[in-house]
Amino acid sequence: MIGRLNHVAIAVPDLEAAATVYKDTLGATVSAPQDEPDNGVTVVFVELDNTKIELLYPLGENSPIAGFLAKNTSGGMHHVCYEVEDIIAARDQLVEKGARILGDGEPKIGAHKKPVLFLHPKDFSGTLVELEQV
Template sequence: MARALRAAAAGAAGLFSRLHVPLGTVRAVSMSQARHPMAGPVWNLGRLNHVAVAVPDLEKATAFYKNVLGAQVSEVVPLPEHGVSVVFVSLENTKVELLHPLGSNSPIAGFLKKNEAGGMHHICIEVDNINEAVMDLKKQKIRTLTEEAKTGAHGKPVIFLHPKDCGGVLVELEQA
């Protein structure tokens, strides 16, 4: 029984250990003290900042959230360095980011070619130290889509983690 629990804990501590399973949980599941305790993280995950949805018609999507659901929505914010225009839908506990292509080289244009009706594009999670997070994740062989963080829609550094290393989900990290 203890061997099976240790094997399960070792599997859980794999690829998603930083993103999904806190170290303390793994130790509790293992039912034994680690022989070589790991140092604590030099960065921490924060709250879910937003869920991003690519939309083929930004006006129509904005009107749906504002007029049908009654949500507060921001003005359109063009982000030429990311090739998108965004609208933020404020919710009590997070935001929905509506993404629309800006320019012909927009990564969202490619996404919408594959998903004509639009759909979930990425999730954004805050971190308390984006530089330490990026260095640590790269050591763990988690790929990023750019070498360095860029300034995001909130004026803070952001970086995207490769979806193939994150269970098929494009994950954006944002400095809290």
């Protein structure tokens, strides 16, 4: 079912500092910061040869990563995103296998303007998993 690893998301307490580390220290190509108000984050994309790292910083009052950063003050790996061809088929298969979908179980439009779902970390070895339809 899952295809490519679309991205690894890392929540960071200082977006400019994190982007500078990826650009200057690790020598990667990084984008300008991009506000995603619908998702409550500002994102810097780190372009690798085969996938992306997304550096996430809270945007607005109810950012979904604010709680994570309160607990992990240095930042940390927040989620992985796997690509699927059909998110409804994927969801139905996951539910049949006993996995829990976060929220109301309906896909939302994610940061790449494509349908996404998040899966319960307790069902995936403590790892928050995003699925994105591509």
